[in-house]
């Protein structure tokens with residue numbers, strides 16, 4: 001079991017800056033290590049606006065040695081409002097200095113199966129010598145059904161053990177065609193941080209974090225084998241939890 005921490009903030013307004021400090025601190029640590037770079041995996045949903053607001057506000061942020069990939073992506077053109085890369089490009093990557101060569105995006109003009117293979121190839125080139133790419137930090141969201149990345153409840157992709165990236169063409173949440181990191185890659189990361197806010201997440205969070213009844217939901221299967229697992233929540237999302245949580249003081253380093 002990884003070292004799991006559940007951190008609860010009064011609201012998303014306090015969570016956002018704490019998340020930005022977490023990313024910046026992990027980046028600094030990774031860049032100072034022998035690896036000399038920081039590999040970050042991004043997800044869509046509310047993370048896009050939160051990171052786009054908070055990351056550029058981090059004083060002196062230097063992203064020149066960052067490699068940025070996507071935990072999942074919708075196979076739609078980059079100028080489609082459903083494109084996660086398209087949103088990050090406009091809202092975040094245009095404001096921070098990640099080199100273009102460090103951004104690992106899908107090729108959305110390919111059919112979904114080839115798109116997944118192409119993205120897997122990009123990852124293996126970006127992580128030479130690593131059978132499974134090891135990200136320093138993956139930022140994940142969780143849907144109200146307990147999905148994370150594009151790994152949905154009861155879907156056969158949850159059992160994928162060979163591929164690093166898998167296609168999905170029957171996503172229950174539109175758009176149907178997506179590519180996603182598989183659980184072996186998610187669970188190989190050095191750190192995984194979920195961000196979940198709002199009262200609509202309270203019941204599913206209780207099930208994912210405290211168990212009890214039914215099969216384990218996809219988000220509950222995230223358990224990085226050698227790393228850390230953080231859940232960053234706001235009070236409404238955490239409202240039903242009875243487990244012990246941390247309530248960081250403002251400005252605390254996570």
Ligand SMILES: O=C(O)[C@H](O)[C@@H](O)[C@H](O)[C@H](O)COP(=O)(O)O
Nearest residue numbers: 043044045046047141142143173
């Ligand atoms: O690809 C998608 O359909 C979304 O990105 C989705 O997976 C999202 O990340 C979660 O539903 C969490 O959403 P929130 O961050 O808005 O809670």
